[in-house]
Amino acid sequence: MKIAILGGTGDIGEGLALRLAADTPHRVAVGSREAEKAENKAEEYTTELESRGLDATVAGGENAAVAADARIVVLAVPPYHVGDTVEAVAESLEDGDVLVSPATGMKRDDEGFHYHKPGAGSVTEIVADAAPEGVAVVGAFHNLAAARLANLDADLGVDTLVIGDDADAKRTVADVAEGIEGLRALDAGGIANAPEIEGLTPLLINVASNNDDLHNLGVRFQ
Numbered sequence: 001m002k003i004a005i006l007g008g009t010g011d012i013g014e015g016l017a018l019r020l021a022a023d024t025p026h027r028v029a030v031g032s033r034e035a036e037k038a039e040n041k042a043e044e045y046t047t048e049l050e051s052r053g054l055d056a057t058v059a060g061g062e063n064a065a066v067a068a069d070a071r072i073v074v075l076a077v078p079p080y081h082v083g084d085t086v087e088a089v090a091e092s093l094e095d096g097d098v099l100v101s102p103a104t105g106m107k108r109d110d111e112g113f114h115y116h117k118p119g120a121g122s123v124t125e126i127v128a129d130a131a132p133e134g135v136a137v138v139g140a141f142h143n144l145a146a147a148r149l150a151n152l153d154a155d156l157g158v159d160t161l162v163i164g165d166d167a168d169a170k171r172t173v174a175d176v177a178e179g180i181e182g183l184r185a186l187d188a189g190g191i192a193n194a195p196e197i198e199g200l201t202p203l204l205i206n207v208a209s210n211n212d213d214l215h216n217l218g219v220r221f222q
């Protein structure tokens with residue numbers, strides 16, 4: 001399957017691109033608002049994979065171009081720009097494609113990070129509202145630490161919670177996620193449950209920043 005990671009030039013995009021290319025048979029492309037930036041990042045990621053003796057490559061291109069070629073399109077962009085990004089690539093999406101939202105809106109004050117719930121109810125809901133008809137929306141990867149993903153020497157041993165209103169799309173994304181070594185995908189219900197999952201991300205950051213040796217932590221449910 002082809003997977004496009006829009007904003008794949010950023011932190012979580014790098015981690016997802018490296019892990020998906022290293023551990024799964026899927027073809028991964030990173031997107032950017034600037035084709036050249038994505039091409040350079042894709043080359044950097046491929047060099048990292050090759051340096052580890054892995055026979056894997058990452059392609060790169062402008063967001064709409066990589067989305068046009070993919071069945072799964074991950075929106076690895078800031079939460080306040082998911083709607084614009086879906087609109088920018090909408091004509092490149094086809095019936096049966098799946099949009100994946102890992103985004104969480106957060107505010108920071110002196111105490112730490114706090115969930116910034118958007119008016120729509122959640123960032124995943126904003127994506128669902130913007131998605132063209134026939135394109136399913138799934139939330140996943142919210143609670144993973146980008147730096148831990150991008151460090152291919154690091155064991156993951158964490159869960160990702162997957163939400164969606166289309167059971168087939170949710171299963172497809174869960175299967176892709178579980179292709180990453182050390183990552184378990186758990187079904188957390190429909191998009192209505194997104195606020196609880198998005199709200200877990202600031203909690204993880206607060207725990208990480210207040211406890212030594214807990215940087216880049218994730219969650220394992222047991």
Ligand SMILES: NC(=O)c1ccc[n+]([C@@H]2O[C@H](COP(=O)([O-])OP(=O)(O)OC[C@H]3O[C@@H](n4cnc5c(N)ncnc54)[C@H](OP(=O)(O)O)[C@@H]3O)[C@@H](O)[C@H]2O)c1
Pocket residue numbers: 006007008009010011012013031032033034037038075076077078079081084085102103104105141142143144145146147
């Ligand atoms: N970092 C984490 O550990 C982590 C973990 C889980 C989930 N997330 C979520 O994943 C998303 C991306 O996080 P990140 O840390 O990877 O962010 P980031 O590095 O700050 O940004 C990712 C990419 O978004 C693109 N971008 C920036 N401004 C944009 C705009 N106005 N419109 C469209 N694209 C824009 C940029 O790509 P181009 O300039 O190349 O277009 C950038 O490389 C966020 O929504 C975050 O909540 C992050």
